[in-house]
Amino acid sequence: xxxxxxxxxxxxxxxxxxxxxxxxxxxxxxxxxxxxxxxxxxxxxxxxxxxxxxxxxxxxxxxxxxxxxxxxxxxxxxxxxxxxxxxxxxxxxxxxxxxxxxxxxxxxxxxxxxxxxxxxxxxxxxxxxxxxxxxxxxxxxxxxxxxxxxxxxxxxxxxxxxxxxxxxxxxxxxxxxxxxxxxxxxxxxxxxxxxxxxxxxxxxxxxxxxxxxxxxxxxxxxxxxxxxxxxxxxxxxxxxxxxxxxxxxxxxxxxxxxxxxxxxxxxxxxxxxxxxxxxxxxxxxxxxxxxxxxxxxxxxxxxxxxxxxxxxxxxxxxxx
Amino acid sequence: xxxxxxxxxxxxxxxxxxxxxxxxxxxxxxxxxxxxxxxxxxxxxxxxxxxxxxxxxxxxxxxxxxxxxxxxxxxxxxxxxxxxxxxxxxxxxxxxxxxxxxxxxxxxxxxxxxxxxxxxxxxxxxxxxxxxxxxxxxxxxxxxxxxxxxxxxxxxxxxxxxxxxxxxxxxxxxxxxxxxxxxxxxxxxxxxxxxxxxxxxxxxxxxxxxxxxxxxxxxxxxxxxxxxxxxxxxxxxxxxxxxxxxxxxxxxxxxxxxxxxxxxxxxxxxxxxxxxxxxxxxxxxxxxxxxxxxxxxxxxxxxxxxxxxxxxxxxxxxxxxxxxxxxxxxxxxxxxxxxxxxxxxxxxxxxxxxxxxxxxxxxxxxxxxxxxxxxxxxxxxxxxxxxxxxxxxxxxxxxxxxxxxxxxxxxxxxxxxxxxxxxxxxxxxxxxxxxxxxxxxxxxxxxxxxxxxxxxxxxxxxxxxxxxxxxxxxxxxxxxxxxxxxxxxxxxxxxxxxxxxxxxxxxxxxxxxxxxxxxxxxxxxxxxxxxxxxxxxxxxxxxxxxxxxxxxxxxxxxxxxxxxxxxxxxxxxxxxxxxxxxxxxxxxxxxxxxxxxxxxxxxxxxxxxxxxxxxxxxxxxxxxxxxxxxx
Numbered sequence: 001x002x003x004x005x006x007x008x009x010x011x012x013x014x015x016x017x018x019x020x021x022x023x024x025x026x027x028x029x030x031x032x033x034x035x036x037x038x039x040x041x042x043x044x045x046x047x048x049x050x051x052x053x054x055x056x057x058x059x060x061x062x063x064x065x066x067x068x069x070x071x072x073x074x075x076x077x078x079x080x081x082x083x084x085x086x087x088x089x090x091x092x093x094x095x096x097x098x099x100x101x102x103x104x105x106x107x108x109x110x111x112x113x114x115x116x117x118x119x120x121x122x123x124x125x126x127x128x129x130x131x132x133x134x135x136x137x138x139x140x141x142x143x144x145x146x147x148x149x150x151x152x153x154x155x156x157x158x159x160x161x162x163x164x165x166x167x168x169x170x171x172x173x174x175x176x177x178x179x180x181x182x183x184x185x186x187x188x189x190x191x192x193x194x195x196x197x198x199x200x201x202x203x204x205x206x207x208x209x210x211x212x213x214x215x216x217x218x219x220x221x222x223x224x225x226x227x228x229x230x231x232x233x234x235x236x237x238x239x240x241x242x243x244x245x246x247x248x249x250x251x252x253x254x255x256x257x258x259x260x261x262x263x264x265x266x267x268x269x270x271x272x273x274x275x276x277x278x279x280x281x282x283x284x285x286x287x288x289x290x291x292x293x294x295x296x297x298x299x300x301x302x303x304x305x306x307x308x309x310x311x312x313x314x315x316x317x318x319x320x
Numbered sequence: 321x322x323x324x325x326x327x328x329x330x331x332x333x334x335x336x337x338x339x340x341x342x343x344x345x346x347x348x349x350x351x352x353x354x355x356x357x358x359x360x361x362x363x364x365x366x367x368x369x370x371x372x373x374x375x376x377x378x379x380x381x382x383x384x385x386x387x388x389x390x391x392x393x394x395x396x397x398x399x400x401x402x403x404x405x406x407x408x409x410x411x412x413x414x415x416x417x418x419x420x421x422x423x424x425x426x427x428x429x430x431x432x433x434x435x436x437x438x439x440x441x442x443x444x445x446x447x448x449x450x451x452x453x454x455x456x457x458x459x460x461x462x463x464x465x466x467x468x469x470x471x472x473x474x475x476x477x478x479x480x481x482x483x484x485x486x487x488x489x490x491x492x493x494x495x496x497x498x499x500x501x502x503x504x505x506x507x508x509x510x511x512x513x514x515x516x517x518x519x520x521x522x523x524x525x526x527x528x529x530x531x532x533x534x535x536x537x538x539x540x541x542x543x544x545x546x547x548x549x550x551x552x553x554x555x556x557x558x559x560x561x562x563x564x565x566x567x568x569x570x571x572x573x574x575x576x577x578x579x580x581x582x583x584x585x586x587x588x589x590x591x592x593x594x595x596x597x598x599x600x601x602x603x604x605x606x607x608x609x610x611x612x613x614x615x616x617x618x619x620x621x622x623x624x625x626x627x628x629x630x631x632x633x634x635x636x637x638x639x640x641x642x643x644x645x646x647x648x649x650x651x652x653x654x655x656x657x658x659x660x661x662x663x664x665x666x667x668x669x670x671x672x673x674x675x676x677x678x679x680x681x682x683x684x685x686x687x688x689x690x691x692x693x694x695x696x697x698x699x700x701x702x703x704x705x706x707x708x709x710x711x712x713x714x715x716x717x718x719x720x721x722x723x724x725x726x727x728x729x730x731x732x733x734x735x736x737x738x739x740x741x742x743x744x745x746x747x748x749x750x751x752x753x754x755x756x757x758x759x760x761x762x763x764x765x766x767x768x769x770x771x772x773x774x775x776x777x778x779x780x781x782x783x784x785x786x787x788x789x790x791x792x793x794x795x796x797x798x799x800x801x802x803x804x805x806x807x808x809x810x811x812x813x814x815x816x817x818x819x820x821x822x823x824x825x826x827x828x829x830x831x832x833x834x835x836x837x838x839x840x841x842x843x844x845x846x847x848x849x850x851x852x853x854x855x856x857x858x859x860x861x862x863x864x865x866x867x868x869x870x871x872x873x874x875x876x877x878x879x880x881x882x883x884x885x886x887x888x889x890x891x892x893x894x895x896x897x898x899x900x901x902x903x904x905x906x907x908x909x910x911x912x913x914x915x916x917x918x919x920x921x922x923x924x925x926x927x928x929x930x931x932x933x934x935x936x937x938x939x940x941x942x943x944x945x946x947x948x949x950x951x
Contacts, residue, residue, distance in 0.1 A: 029509075029547075030593065031505075031546040031573035032571070032572035032573055032592075032593050033573045033574075033590075034575070035572075035575075035591035036572065036574065036576065036590045036591040036598045037575035037576065041597065042598050046597060049596060051593075052596070083575045085505070085511060085512065086510075087511045207576075207589075208578065208600075296576065296578075297459075297461070297578050298578075299578050299580055299587070300580075
């Protein structure tokens with residue numbers, strides 16, 4: 001552990017305070033509300049703790065702060081901001097630390113997306129879709145021809161996969177949840193008596209541990225596929241599933257305002273409801289794809305939703 | 321309470337509103353509206369026969385609406401006086417109560433409010449506090465989850481005189497809870513709602529936990545806290561005792577409560593700071609330990625009594641450390657939580673203190689007031705000529721000036737504290753202040769600037785702060801420019817713009833306008849009156865093209881001798897940095913402006929004598945021969 005050294009005191013904390021968003025550092029009185037509101041410690045990284053990071057900054061522990069997973073894992077979902085009794089915009093503060101860390105040559109340890117330049121057309125749809133302004137266009141000479149490509153800033157990318165779903169060329173992939181990985185999980189043994197269902201579930205939309213445990217208990221006709229964000233869901237994936245004989249697709253995202261990646265839930269909701277209407281127009285019965293919002297304060301709703309979807313799918317099986 | 325009611329010299333007036341307060345210390349006139357109870361107080365013997373026959377149930381606010389009372393009711397069985405009241409919003413006029421009352425004939429449906437005036441010597445305000453309603457904090461689900469209750473509801477549930485006769489039950493199913501969580505700081509220490517610490521809730525949470533544990537040793541109790549504050553005699557020991565009894569304390573402010581829809585059990589999500597990780601514990605019941613907030617009608621009480629509020633809506637004391645019981649209005653005192661949240665011992669202390677402060681007034685035949693009070697020259701007051709003005713009343717922090725169009729403004733000397741704000745604000749110079757008349761101050765300015773005024777830094781200092789600061793600079797031997805010349809007035813509010821113009825007209829090199837820091841003003845808002853004027857002057861001088869730094873506005877406390885010395889030295893540097901010819905030219909250019917602006921002052925009574933007198937003094941001073949041998 002780095003010692004608090006009075007001779008260098010104020011330097012790091014003062015630096016953080018001077019970065020936009022870092023002004024309210026000293027208001028924190030370490031109540032822990034942000035920590036328990038945040039799902040990262042519970043779901044991803046036990047060492048994650050914004051309260052502790054803020055204290056490290058106040059104590060000028062620069063290297064400890066840079067090494068802390070808190071600096072890198074915060075996705076600025078801002079669930080903590082309305083809960084903070086001191087009204088500190090914590091994600092901006094963490095962002096300020098991250099900005100300094102990047103300036104000092106540290107790199108994000110996150111799994112980020114990669115762009116395949118052989119497929120990228122430079123259309124900039126990814127640039128518009130990203131909630132973190134990570135992709136940008138660059139000019140690059142390939143085989144003697146200047147062309148435009150997308151490039152992702154690894155220090156900004158949070159790995160949500162919204163751009164993966166947005167890219168019309170399929171040029172962006174996130175390791176672990178690439179299209180191929182998801183397709184591989186979609187193989188369900190179909191039965192005549194019960195409808196088959198694929199549930200895409202955003203890892204962040206279930207708070208209660210019982211609900212997470214419940215996912216394992218669904219019968220074989222329900223396949224649960226974990227995704228980092230509902231925004232990762234490309235309508236094509238849902239179409240693949242339906243084409244493969246699966247009766248329905250349920251996409252579970254977060255409640256409005258609670259998306260872990262700022263706006264993935266809105267993007268996905270728009271796409272899925274549009275797809276549903278399109279399927280209706282194509283005389284394939286409407287209702288095969290559905291988007292639901294799960295609130296962090298709700299317990300046990302996922303079970304009711306899956307059962308309800310299976311129930312609603314039963315009459316649709318005749319249509320096919 | 322019963323003793324007080326029987327005391328021959330104590331009148332208790334319940335169900336009564338204070339409508340107006342007039343007069344001043346020792347001679348208040350108070351208008352009271354005794355609201356109609358529809359029961360004659362002298363006849364009602366409190367037997368309660370009327371309650372037995374009343375068919376209407378109304379939620380009982382005293383029981384936190386957990387139980388009903390009838391349309392004819394007393395707030396609680398220990399009420400003094402024990403007189404029933406009919407809630408006319410609920411009453412259906414069946415008159416069964418009239419029959420039940422029978423020969424006593426205590427019920428009178430035609431009763432009207434009684435309005436009357438009382439002569440009062442001194443007033444004690446003890447209006448207490450209210451509880452924060454946690455409904456807006458949706459994360460805790462109060463009002464949404466039946467088993468989340470507030471501290472006051474808990475108070476009624478475990479009270480043997482309460483609706484369950486002290487049997488603690490869960491509202492959802494009537495079962496006794498096996499585990500209870502208490503969450504502290506609900507709505508307090510929270511910038512979204514109330515930024516203050518509510519003072520008593522830590523001890524209150526521990527008290528409730530110990531009480532529940534004593535009633536039911538099997539119960540599992542957890543207190544969630546941010547900091548446990550036990551600053552009082554025996555408090556820390558009580559906290560120790562609670563821990564020894566097996567009550568668990570988790571440091572960490574819960575961010576969320578979720579409810580199991582079937583069992584109505586509650587899950588409290590928080591960080592356990594000692595463990596450094598997020599924990600989720602299940603409880604049968606959760607008590608929210610709410611913040612204390614000011615009463616909803618503090619604004620009305622403030623305006624009726626003419627007492628001010630500090631931030632947040634607590635009544636403002638005269639001085640937070642030295643006069644915490646007095647209000648700025650003489651003869652009105654504060655007791656208990658209406659001044660700021662207090663626990664029971666502190667409330668009792670402040671109540672006793674207020675009573676003794678008030679009795680000083682009741683026992684004296686005469687009352688000393690400030691000597692330097694304001695006086696109005698009725699013939700100069702524009703209001704007497706039927707014109708709208710009222711600037712003096714607006715400047716007065718004490719409401720000591722009555723202005724009615726058609727008659728001259730009137731200063732109530734017993735209310736006036738002598739800041740002089742009204743004197744400086746009056747554009748017609750119709751008010752003066754004893755011991756600080758315009759003439760006296762003007763004479764001082766003229767005498768001090770008689771010689772080589774362009775080299776002088778002329779300082780206006782307020783009695784309570786910046787004068788003390790200058791004094792401290794001297795006694796601490798902080799060196800500052802010997803060209804400083806200063807005069808004292810009671811408050812920066814007294815520093816009339818005419819004086820500043822006059823100082824520049826006389827050719828002063830620089831002028832310092834100094835007073836207390838905004839929150840420290842001895843006269844509540846006097847500094848604000850002064851600051852507004854200083855800001856206006858700064859703009860005027862800037863427009864007139866005065867070199868910046870020649871007029872300076874600074875707020876200096878009596879402890880800031882070093883600051884006073886530094887500022888004077890800085891002002892000296894400004895003068896030094898200007899070539900002498902340039903300074904003189906600037907003074908000459910501005911002189912007609914200053915003359916024009918301060919002209920009206922010369923109409924003021926006594927000014928001309930003061931001018932002649934100070935000119936003579938100045939002449940003597942200038943020509944005084946220096947005794948040989950001392951040069």
